[in-house]
Amino acid sequence: MKISIIKIGGNVIDFPEKLDEFLALFAKFPGHKILVHGGGVMASRFGESLGVMPEMVDGRRITDQETLDVVTMVYAGLINKNIVAKLQALKVNAIGMTGADGNIIRSIKRPVKDIDYGFVGDIQEVNTKLIDHLLSGNLLPVVNAITHDAKGQLLNTNADSIASALATSLAKEHQVNLYFCFNKSGVLIDEKNENSIIPLINDDIYQELKKENVIHSGMIPKLDNAFEALQKGVNHVWIGKAENLHLAAKGKLSGTTIERNRYDLY
Ligand SMILES: Nc1ncnc2c1ncn2[C@@H]1O[C@H](COP(=O)(O)OP(=O)(O)O)[C@@H](O)[C@H]1O
Numbered sequence: 001m002k003i004s005i006i007k008i009g010g011n012v013i014d015f016p017e018k019l020d021e022f023l024a025l026f027a028k029f030p031g032h033k034i035l036v037h038g039g040g041v042m043a044s045r046f047g048e049s050l051g052v053m054p055e056m057v058d059g060r061r062i063t064d065q066e067t068l069d070v071v072t073m074v075y076a077g078l079i080n081k082n083i084v085a086k087l088q089a090l091k092v093n094a095i096g097m098t099g100a101d102g103n104i105i106r107s108i109k110r111p112v113k114d115i116d117y118g119f120v121g122d123i124q125e126v127n128t129k130l131i132d133h134l135l136s137g138n139l140l141p142v143v144n145a146i147t148h149d150a151k152g153q154l155l156n157t158n159a160d161s162i163a164s165a166l167a168t169s170l171a172k173e174h175q176v177n178l179y180f181c182f183n184k185s186g187v188l189i190d191e192k193n194e195n196s197i198i199p200l201i202n203d204d205i206y207q208e209l210k211k212e213n214v215i216h217s218g219m220i221p222k223l224d225n226a227f228e229a230l231q232k233g234v235n236h237v238w239i240g241k242a243e244n245l246h247l248a249a250k251g252k253l254s255g256t257t258i259e260r261n262r263y264d265l266y
């Protein structure tokens with residue numbers, strides 16, 4: 001099967017018109033597909049209104065019990081169910097899932113080293129059989145950032161890592177393309193200039209731009225996930241603006257394509 005994994009970022013989800021525009025494009029996207037979403041911006045806002053202040057380290061949320069309750073309500077409840085309802089209205093048979101549903105993603109609580117991230121999960125296993133089954137039955141999984149440890153504990157997992165893990169697991173048997181859609185035109189040389197897109201990025205350029213702080217914060221885990229996915233057999237990885245998803249699908253120039261390192265080809 002040809003499968004597209006499409007991840008939508010929290011900044012797009014936070015604006016109803018942008019989300020609707022994206023979902024209309026997504027509904028028309030050809031072939032088998034899976035939608036992955038986070039919603040970090042909304043979770044921070046809801047948390048703050050409840051007195052649960054956000055704390056991020058290297059693009060990952062420190063997740064204590066109260067924060068886990070908030071992110072579960074926001075990602076697995078509010079955002080996931082709204083997206084599923086909107087896709088149903090577009091005649092797409094979407095099914096919303098956490099990693100616990102159908103044991104689709106099992107993770108383990110991140111071990112404490114220098115930093116205690118709390119209830120943050122590192123992905124261990126993806127139930128690709130169930131995903132195959134859903135896709136073959138023309139159901140469209142909408143997967144959020146909540147995973148589980150198969151011992152009853154829910155865990156918060158970065159949504160870019162979920163998209164990348166789904167892509168790499170499915171790539172063992174299928175041809176998989178991975179699209180990271182967010183609120184900027186791609187990886188930019190100057191974050192404030194939407195025209196400064198880097199059309200192709202390889203690991204050497206990435207390391208250099210990271211050193212110069214041109215690439216920072218949330219873009220670091222996104223690119224780490226992108227390079228890992230390519231290394232593990234994913235066919236194509238793209239980062240760009242949500243409203244340009246249809247151009248990316250047609251192979252038209254837009255956004256940033258992640259380039260396989262030469263040594264990966266041999
Ligand atoms: N060179 C860069 N080009 C584009 N965005 C960058 C760059 N460096 C850092 N960023 C930041 O990374 C953010 C995207 O990461 P994140 O917020 O985690 O994405 P998402 O919207 O998918 O959740 C952008 O909104 C931007 O602020």
Ligand SMILES: CC(=O)N[C@@H](CCC(=O)OP(=O)(O)O)C(=O)O
Binds near residue numbers: 043059145157158
């Ligand atoms: C552990 C961890 O950091 N989890 C993320 C999950 C949501 C996410 O990744 O949302 P975006 O795609 O909108 O950033 C968080 O709670 O922010």
